[in-house]
Amino acid sequence: MCIEYDSINRKLSISEMAQIHNITRQTLIYYDKINLFKPDIIEANGYRYYSTTQIPLLREICFLRSIGMSLDDIRKNNAYSDSTTTIQLLESQNDKLQKQIDQLQAQQKQINNRIQIYRNATDFHGTEYKPSIQHFPQRTMLYHEWESGKHSRRSMHFALMRGWNEAEKYGLLPSNRYGTIYFKEDLERGEPLSHAGACFEIDPDLPTRACTHLKVLKEGDYVCMQRFGMSYDTIAMKKLLHWIEENNYVITGDIYDECLMDASFYEDEYEPDFCELQIPIAKAV
Numbered sequence: 001m002c003i004e005y006d007s008i009n010r011k012l013s014i015s016e017m018a019q020i021h022n023i024t025r026q027t028l029i030y031y032d033k034i035n036l037f038k039p040d041i042i043e044a045n046g047y048r049y050y051s052t053t054q055i056p057l058l059r060e061i062c063f064l065r066s067i068g069m070s071l072d073d074i075r076k077n078n079a080y081s082d083s084t085t086t087i088q089l090l091e092s093q094n095d096k097l098q099k100q101i102d103q104l105q106a107q108q109k110q111i112n113n114r115i116q117i118y119r120n121a122t123d124f125h126g127t128e129y130k131p132s133i134q135h136f137p138q139r140t141m142l143y144h145e146w147e148s149g150k151h152s153r154r155s156m157h158f159a160l161m162r163g164w165n166e167a168e169k170y171g172l173l174p175s176n177r178y179g180t181i182y183f184k185e186d187l188e189r190g191e192p193l194s195h196a197g198a199c200f201e202i203d204p205d206l207p208t209r210a211c212t213h214l215k216v217l218k219e220g221d222y223v224c225m226q227r228f229g230m231s232y233d234t235i236a237m238k239k240l241l242h243w244i245e246e247n248n249y250v251i252t253g254d255i256y257d258e259c260l261m262d263a264s265f266y267e268d269e270y271e272p273d274f275c276e277l278q279i280p281i282a283k284a285v
Contacts, residue, residue, distance in 0.1 A: 011041050011049035020055065021062050036075050037061055069093055131225045131243050136278070138219040140204040141256075142167055143181055145197035151232035156180070159198035166213060167202065177201040179258040179275060180231035181215055184251060187241075192234055192255075199256075218253050222278040229272045231257045240277055253280040 018025045031037040032048075037058055039048035050058075057078070064074045069089070077089050144162040146155045160178060178200035186194040199215065223244060227236045237255070244251065261274040 017050045134224050139217040141199040141215045143199040143213050143215045182255040223281050224278050226276045248284045249281040250284045252282050255279050
């Protein structure tokens with residue numbers, strides 16, 4: 001229903017003012033109660049009305065609410081309203097929204113990455129090894145060696161638990177990015193499992209000087225390959241090493257085998273993990 005006005009200066013009931021701004025009567029009653037927006041006219045019989053000159057202010061309040069502004073901030077802005085304070089208020093809200101957008105985009109990226117991991121795991125066939133080159137930033141890992149001579153899922157789990165216990169001891173938050181690290185020197189000796197161990201990524205900005213089991217994976221290009229298998233099974237690693245040699249690359253650092261989807265996802269506890277081998281490389285001179 002359209003409201004017809006006999007005069008630009010007519011008084012407006014709560015229902016009329018609410019209809020003009022597409023809000024509820026209860027909203028206006030609440031704004032009155034908290035001294036945000038009060039009727040301009042109170043008649044002798046107690047009836048409360050708004051004047052048409054109040055329309056721009058309520059329109060502004062509705063706009064600020066529509067962009068997520070708190071009622072308290074709006075009330076403060078109304079008390080000292082001028083172009084400068086309003087600009088500052090809008091810039092502040094814009095900054096807050098940008099942070100939320102950045103956070104949501106980061107979450108969306110994580111979701112898309114996880115969807116792709118699950119799709120890869122679903123569509124993957126054991127004979128399809130597809131190396132790709134990716135660039136990684138420097139990563140700091142908390143590492144614990146597997147129990148000597150015992151290469152099993154249980155040994156991997158216990159080594160990871162030792163790392164988590166150490167992280168908690170020094171007030172570090174364990175990351176969900178975890179896997180296995182192999183050392184370049186052991187690989188060159190033909191014994192990649194010699195000092196291999198479980199590791200997980202930690203925030204490099206946190207104080208870590210007290211930790212005794214830190215390893216750094218340097219920034220650079222890594223040849224990566226996803227596959228099903230346990231980290232103590234080196235068949236996939238040998239295939240990737242062969243690819244590196246065939247394509248005239250050399251290994252430049254320690255190897256990381258990131259666990260993308262572990263056995264907790266599967267129905268069969270004996271199924272292998274879905275992992276990604278990451279080997280740092282450079283073109284051979």
